[in-house]
């Protein structure tokens with residue numbers, strides 16, 4: 001495959017092919033890389049390739065004639081197949097692995113590099129087949145972009161990489177990010193290689209890798225994850241949503257009827273009933289949040305009493321209320337709860353607010369419980385659902401909320417559900433099984 005880079009700075013291109021996979025491919029003749037300098041096609045004494053922009057404005061623009069002549073010099077006008085002419089431009093379509101694969105099927109790519117404020121627009125109309133951007137930032141010239149394209153495309157050209165399959169398993173080749181890789185030593189200080197990779201069970205290794213690939217994509221690239229079409233086998237690899245969902249009853253910051261930010265008192269009914277609903281629907285934790293130490297101690301005391309109640313039975317009772325109250329954890333703030341959940345699951349939770357008022361949390365995406373379930377089922381991230389007390393969560397003091405569940409609507413205009421009832425209804429809509 002042939003690459004020709006049209007650039008006024010060929011010295012930026014050449015050294016990049018002195019080593020590495022692409023350098024070896026060039027040495028072996030699997031690919032060729034040449035440069036053409038528009039300065040060699042100037043006709044004036046100063047060999048100028050730029051001029052001031054019509055209409056004024058900062059900087060200079062690359063003149064059309066030297067660029068057009070340089071591009072035309074790459075191949076005769078009637079060459080078949082005609083080289084595919086690409087302009088590197090921050091205004092182009094984003095470069096992706098999919099595009100690299102498409103370009104790898106061409107025989108000859110001409111990569112045109114702008115400098116200064118860019119190139120005269122008429123060059124694009126007359127001599128460019130497509131414009132490609134390597135990312136949403138502005139470089140000072142197209143050369144780095146051309147090198148990126150050459151590198152990504154070359155390794156897909158048959159014979160450039162050792163094994164035909166090695167490009168196939170990588171990040172982006174199937175719209176997902178690659179699983180983590182490890183090599184010797186198996187133990188590096190405190191850090192061990194995941195044991196499954198040392199066991200030689202190929203099916204278990206493949207499942208582990210697929211699971212990590214799904215998790216990584218969900219965590220790092222929600223945009224890619226949104227387009228992911230899971231198979232039935234994929235669904236089995238991700239922990240059930242309820243087992244990653246936490247619910248928190250927030251006693252501060254909440255508002256009173258006048259809108260003032262206050263701290264409410266815990267109630268025994270909330271401690272018991274939401275814990276019972278949480279276990280019924282299989283949640284990972286029920287968090288009671290208050291900055292008041294004695295209130296936290298009260299909740300811990302009550303949960304402890306019920307745990308003892310289980311133990312004093314002979315044989316010790318399981319399946320009793322003590323199991324539900326064992327889900328209780330207390331925290332002095334929402335941030336402390338988020339940190340505890342992050343610690344437990346190894347990744348930060350998606351924080352979901354609830355409110356009886358549709359206008360609360362204006363910056364958060366509004367979702368029905370059904371839509372949240374659909375979105376979150378395959379993402380491995382934990383979820384933290386915040387329930388307010390008093391007159392509801394003080395939204396301006398709770399940053400980091402990315403979703404808000406649509407208010408529950410009954411069939412009358414009176415809408416004052418207790419937080420216990422609201423929690424049960426939401427949990428049923430999220431996790432209930434229709435008989």
Ligand SMILES: C[S@@+](CC[C@H](N)C(=O)[O-])C[C@H]1O[C@@H](n2cnc3c(N)ncnc32)[C@H](O)[C@@H]1O
Nearest residue numbers: 088089090114117118133134138139141142145
């Ligand atoms: C300083 S930039 C010109 C930016 C131009 N004034 C604009 O705002 O779109 C000079 C040249 O760098 C190259 N370039 C800059 N950013 C790029 C990117 N993200 N992807 C590809 N090429 C880029 C292009 O060839 C461009 O013509």
